[in-house]
Amino acid sequence: MRWALIGASRIASGYVIDAIRAQEGADIQSVLSTDLGRGTSFAKNNGIPEALTDLDMLLADDTVDAVYISTTNEKHHPQAMAAIAAGKHVLCEKPLAMTLEDAVEMVRAAREKGVVFATNHHLRNAGSHLAIRELIASGRIGKVLSARVFHAVNLPEHLRGWRINDAAAGGGVIPDIVVHDADSIRFHLSEDPVDVVAKAGTSGMGEGVEDSVMSVWSMPSGAMVQTHESFTHGFAGTGIEFHGTEGSIFARNVMTQEPVGEIRLVDQSGESPVTFQAHNLYHRALGLFTNAVRGNGSPSADGVDGIKSLAVAHAVRQAAQSGSAVRVDYGGF
Template sequence: MRWALIGASRIASGYVIDAIRTQDGAEVCSVLSSNAERGAAFAQENAIPESFTDLDAQLADDTVDAVYISTTNEKHHPQAMAAIAAGKHVLCEKPLAMTLEDAVEMVRAAREKGVVFATNHHLRNAGSHLAIRDLISSGRIGSVLSARVFHAVNLPEHLRGWRINDASAGGGVIPDIVVHDADTIRFHLSEDPVDVVAKAGTSGMGEGVEDSVMSVWSMPSGTMVQTHESFTHGFAGTGIEFHGTEGSIFARNVMTQQPVGEIRLVDAGGESDVPFETHNLYHRALSLFTDAVRVNGTPSADGVDGIKSLAVAHAVRLAAQSGKTERVDYGGF
């Protein structure tokens, strides 16, 4: 497979290029940047043959099979639609788009064109989260009564910029982190939140966008989910918990791009550590994407997963603004 990168991003250089190159026969052939100088430097630093500033010119390469989109959020929709029209398979960063309608259009266009469309939700590829999901699905903690996600971190200075000061580019902690937590909860519980209540605010970093939010989600099964996301918590650590009729799962420092953390299972028999695989999250994601392109399986997170995580994030933001319980609109999916 030959890949084109739409966006000269840190996540591309730090994670995805390597993951692409670990796939048999895969190569990165070009990168797009709005800044020609930056694009050329990125291409040279990452041994990529070509850099472009014009998307149509980049997509005109008939040898390109797939694109990875990691630009700012407001660009995802037009860039994905152009790539789909050009017959390219698409791996798109979260959130898929600024609006639910745009995300739905992207997914439906990919289906009509017959190309694979996936969302880069990395957490569901972690060995820790795969182990947690197995514990829940095998009934080790019985019926799940509640879940708690704590994903309040200190956003590194080099990642701030538009994330903390540009609502038009999709800034704010809700589109940046709540979408991850929505996807992770959906992955573990195999059900979609029905409605949410939330409060959001600024706690020292947001400049016109929220930098902290807490919310509670109701699930169809009756499970209640509590979440906390922030850009300003330097010492809180991250984690996820599930509490059931037969036991509880406590996972610490697992809401990360690295294969780290620890999981404890507590039940009537006592407390035990849960082992898990420590593979590279992005290697697994790109392997499953490649298999899907070769008509051998599905991506770890497809376009519908991207729509649904975005829908939950939109409901959280709306609830924070309205002060009311808001139902989650999944756009017909």
């Protein structure tokens, strides 16, 4: 299975290239960058044979089976649509697109073309999150009454740029982090938020985009979800909690790309640590994607998962701007 990278990004070089090459028989043929110098340097540093600036040329290579898209958010839709039209399988970074309509179009086009289309939601691949999901599904905490996600971090200097100052490129903490938390809640509870209320603002980093947001989501089961996302919190730590009729789950420092953190289960018998596998998140995600391309199973997060996490993020932004509760529109999915 041969790949092309659309975007010479840090996430590609830091995580995804290694995960692609960890799959049996997989390698990377080319990388696309708007800057030939950057692309050439990226290709050389990562052992990729070819750097290109023309998307059509990259997609015309019949030896390429799949593409990984990690460009800025406003480019995802046109690049994915071109890749799908060329018959390539697509793994796309979140959020899938700038608008819900564009994301829906991408997913429907992939279905019509018969190619695998997936969203790179890495957290659901973590051993910690798989363990949490199993605890909830097996009834260890009874009926879930509420959940809390705290995902307020200090955005590193090298990741700022468009994320803190370019709304047209999809900047802001809502498209960057709320989509992760939406996917995580959906993954754990197997249900989709109905409506949200929210408050957003800037707390020292945002330049024309929000850098902090808090929201409350209502779930079909009656559970309530409280979330906090930010780019400006250097010492808060991250985590997720679930509280049920029979117990509570407390997970700390698990909202990350690394296989770290700790989980505690508290119920009538007391408090106990929960063990989990410390595997590489991206190796698992790329393994499931590769198997799906070969006709076995599904990606860890498919296109519909990408649509739904985007829909929740859009509702959070609309609620923050309007000051009113907003019902989540899932675009027919």
